[in-house]
Amino acid sequence: xxxxxxxxxxxFLIGFGNTVLCSVIALIFSLxxxxxxxxxxxxxxxxxxxxxxxxxxxxxxxxxLVIAMIFYLVIPQFLFKVNGFTAGTIGLTLYTSAFIAETxxxxxxxxxxxxxxxxxxxxxxxWQAMRYVILPQAFRIVIPPLGNQFVNLIKNSxxxxxxAGFDLMYQGDVIASSTFQTIPTxxxxxxxxxILTLPLSYYMQSLEQK
Amino acid sequence: MDFVNALSxxxxxxxxQGLWVTIYVSLISIALSFIIGLVLGTVRYSKIPYLSxxxxxxxxxxxxxxxxxxxxxxxxxxPGLGIRVNSVVASIVALVVFESAMIAEIVRSGxxxxxxxxxxxxxxxxxxxMQAMFYVIMPQALLKMIPALLSQFVSLVKDTSLATIIIxxxxxxxxxxxYSQNTNYMIPMYLIIALMYFxxxxxxxxxxxxLQKKFG
Numbered sequence: 006x007x008x009x010x011x012x013x014x015x016x017f018l019i020g021f022g023n024t025v026l027c028s029v030i031a032l033i034f035s036l037x038x039x040x041x042x043x044x045x046x047x048x049x050x051x052x053x054x055x056x057x058x059x060x061x062x063x064x065x066x067x068x069x070l071v072i073a074m075i076f077y078l079v080i081p082q083f084l085f086k087v088n089g090f091t092a093g094t095i096g097l098t099l100y101t102s103a104f105i106a107e108t109x110x111x112x113x114x115x116x117x118x119x120x121x122x123x124x125x126x127x128x129x130x131x132w133q134a135m136r137y138v139i140l141p142q143a144f145r146i147v148i149p150p151l152g153n154q155f156v157n158l159i160k161n162s163x164x165x166x167x168x169a170g171f172d173l174m175y176q177g178d179v180i181a182s183s184t185f186q187t188i189p190t191x192x193x194x195x196x197x198x199x200i201l202t203l204p205l206s207y208y209m210q211s212l213e214q215k
Numbered sequence: 216m217d218f219v220n221a222l223s224x225x226x227x228x229x230x231x232q233g234l235w236v237t238i239y240v241s242l243i244s245i246a247l248s249f250i251i252g253l254v255l256g257t258v259r260y261s262k263i264p265y266l267s268x269x270x271x272x273x274x275x276x277x278x279x280x281x282x283x284x285x286x287x288x289x290x291x292x293x294p295g296l297g298i299r300v301n302s303v304v305a306s307i308v309a310l311v312v313f314e315s316a317m318i319a320e321i322v323r324s325g326x327x328x329x330x331x332x333x334x335x336x337x338x339x340x341x342x343x344x345m346q347a348m349f350y351v352i353m354p355q356a357l358l359k360m361i362p363a364l365l366s367q368f369v370s371l372v373k374d375t376s377l378a379t380i381i382i383x384x385x386x387x388x389x390x391x392x393x394y395s396q397n398t399n400y401m402i403p404m405y406l407i408i409a410l411m412y413f414x415x416x417x418x419x420x421x422x423x424x425x426l427q428k429k430f431g
Binding site for chain 2: 062063068163198
């Protein structure tokens with residue numbers, strides 16, 4: 006197994022790099038989009054709440070693989086050309102943003118109506134209250150579940166393998182089919198994933214216990 | 216793009232056969248992984264020397280790996296151990312292995328959410344550990360885990376689509392067969408299977424949010 010790694014370390018590392026890159030991009034954008042829809046879900050206007058609800062339910066209830074495939078195969082036929090990495094990352098971002106929206110919304114719910122009422126009766130606007138009173142408290146509550154979503158995101162990034170995204174899983178597949186050492190290759194791939202996910206999920210567990 | 220011909224009765228019937236495979240693979244995996252997850256979560260919580268630590272370690276390894284990797288391991292690894300399986304069995308084994316680790320974690324945090332006094336009270340009333348677990352802790356813990364469990368089951372249904380890669384004849388695979396014969400059907404196929412997955416998962420999600428309101 007060690008020899009297998011020495012012979013193919015560059016291929017593994019390219020995959021590892023792409024997996025990290027895809028996860029970081031998807032994390033940043035899904036946090037932004039997710040927070041946006043979470044806030045939309047709490048605004049007084051019923052129309053915007055419905056829009057947010059539809060977005061969240063749509064992306065939460067369709068398999069990530071199908072979403073990624075739609076971006077990889079269907080979008081290029083109408084709009085613009087995308088490569089596998091971009092299509093996979095867009096799919097992953099939208100999929101994860103729905104889960105993050107749901108997590109943050111429950112965080113906002115957990116802060117309690119009294120905080121908003123108190124802030125409003127002190128004369129600040131809805132958006133100021135959101136920005137300075139509600140969201141700082143909500144983010145503190147949702148940090149452990151958000152961390153778990155990030156672990157899921159890293160694991161889900163393996164869907165890039167289906168759309169030729171050159172991620173860790175895809176590169177593993179390439180090595181496995183050229184060396185025929187299937188199981189050792191996938192063990193190495195697994196170790197790479199654990200390097201990313203295991204510390205994060207132990208850290209989140211320790212935060213939860215506090 | 217050709218919606219009318221793409222959605223001929225023949226094609227829709229073929230897709231529904233795929234949907235049926237998706238549903239029964241999901242149902243078997245849900246049932247098995249729930250039972251195994253319950254046992255593993257309890258073992259991890261019970262603090263039996265060595266056994267709990269080893270179980271916990273294995274659970275943490277499995278739930279931090281991508282499901283796709285576990286599907287590969289099962290499909291290529293089982294024949295290496297001398298077990299020949301078809302893709303349906305391999306998919307179910309992979310899903311059960313992965314999801315029981317996820318469910319074990321939910322079970323553990325559910326049990327942890329029950330106040331410790333409950334266990335102490337039950338034990339000081341003369342129950343042994345298993346009785347206290349079965350009659351006092353579990354009923355309360357299960358109530359607390361219902362929302363998390365159901366959203367895990369929704370994930371499981373969606374995750375069956377990954378088994379397409381080992382040629383599980385599920386909904387996604389059947390759609391791919393249809394549009395590989397006529398690429399004009401590709402877009403209608405993806406839209407219709409997205410809708411089918413959505414309907415199945417959304418119904419499960421509705422049950423989840425109903426139960427969350429009732430018990431949460």
